Amino acid sequence: MTSEPAASSSDRTAQADALAQFAFLVTGLLDKHAGANGLSMVQTRLLGVLRDRTPTMNELARILGLDKSSTTGLVARAERRGLVARRPSPTDGRSFLVHLSDAGRGLVEEAEAQYEADVAEVLAPLPRTVRDGLFDAVGRLLAAEAGRRDIELVP
Amino acid sequence: MTSEPAASSSDRTAQADALAQFAFLVTGLLDKHAGANGLSMVQTRLLGVLRDRTPTMNELARILGLDKSSTTGLVARAERRGLVARRPSPTDGRSFLVHLSDAGRGLVEEAEAQYEADVAEVLAPLPRTVRDGLFDAVGRLLAAEAGRRDIELVP
DNA sequence: TATTGTTATACTCTATAACTATA
DNA sequence: TATAGTTATAGAGTATAACAATA
Numbered sequence A, B: 001m002t003s004e005p006a007a008s009s010s011d012r013t014a015q016a017d018a019l020a021q022f023a024f025l026v027t028g029l030l031d032k033h034a035g036a037n038g039l040s041m042v043q044t045r046l047l048g049v050l051r052d053r054t055p056t057m058n059e060l061a062r063i064l065g066l067d068k069s070s071t072t073g074l075v076a077r078a079e080r081r082g083l084v085a086r087r088p089s090p091t092d093g094r095s096f097l098v099h100l101s102d103a104g105r106g107l108v109e110e111a112e113a114q115y116e117a118d119v120a121e122v123l124a125p126l127p128r129t130v131r132d133g134l135f136d137a138v139g140r141l142l143a144a145e146a147g148r149r150d151i152e153l154v155p
Numbered sequence C: 001t002a003t004t005g006t007t008a009t010a011c012t013c014t015a016t017a018a019c020t021a022t023a
Numbered sequence D: 001t002a003t004a005g006t007t008a009t010a011g012a013g014t015a016t017a018a019c020a021a022t023a
Helices: A009-036 A041-050 A057-064 A068-080 A102-123 A128-149 B009-036 B041-050 B057-064 B068-080 B102-123 B128-153
Strands: A084-088 A096-100 B084-088 B096-100
Touching: A009 A041, A009 A102, A009 B009, A009 B102, A009 B128, A041 A057, A041 A068, A041 A084, A041 A096, A041 A102, A041 B009, A057 A068, A057 A096, A068 A084, A096 A102, A102 B009, A102 B128, A128 B009, A128 B102, A128 B128, B009 B041, B009 B102, B041 B057, B041 B068, B041 B084, B041 B096, B041 B102, B057 B068, B057 B096, B068 B084, B096 B102
Parallel strands: none
Antiparallel strands: A084 A096, B084 B096
């Protein structure tokens, strides 16, 4: 296909723009299905993280990229709705482990299933090799970012 | 390369998850540079819209997908900071036209330039062919989505 | 002393409902 | 009456700073 020489300034702009648009496309899908299940995006993110982890408040704050005080409120609101529970850490008297409740799991799984179906539909027109190329690149970028932040994005 | 048989259910989940993480990574960059210029994402969006338009409050609400009361507050905060200005419509005594100030224009252009530089840095470690694959796929998806919307927009 | 987590406070952002002024 | 916009109110989400309890 296109065999360009070097990335020009307008290439950079166009690429940054394309990534922003793509990000808004994906977050739009997430928001749509979260809202359909009575969740905000950040609440959905919280429940999604807890699907396969039981982090402390501190770990949760780092994973979500929030201040610990913001995380306190976020988890408190989710707990008030019965979606998560804080349990004292058995090894550290200062810490709490945040668990997903059955109700929370049901809600996030419903939202994720709907989102997943939507993603599959969006990806459907892509030829196999192109789709593989997308996830190769995305996987590398996420791995690099995880290393940068010293957390496991994929447990 | 990986020559897998067919997309399994867990592939679909992992892929949808990866896209979500990637979207959060990109919007995180957008937010970071907006924030570095003292702007929120929605404020940046507001200023971006006003770069080439002078809509009424009502039109602005529709463009941003917000309730008109939300738009009142959004514009009021931006106006208080000298980033935009409301001027009475010459044709409708009830309406105001929202203008971008020079300060607002400078701010949004600065934020965009910094975001662009950050994207370039994030992409830098990717081998050329991988990066090309990413933008091939993203370009196709955005084109497909644009087509979808055009079709939807035609009654 | 350092870390974990919460509280107090303040701000942005958002929506619903009620309101004013103009068309 | 209908439309444009604001105000009042309520709540989520976020950060900073000060704090308590534990390590």
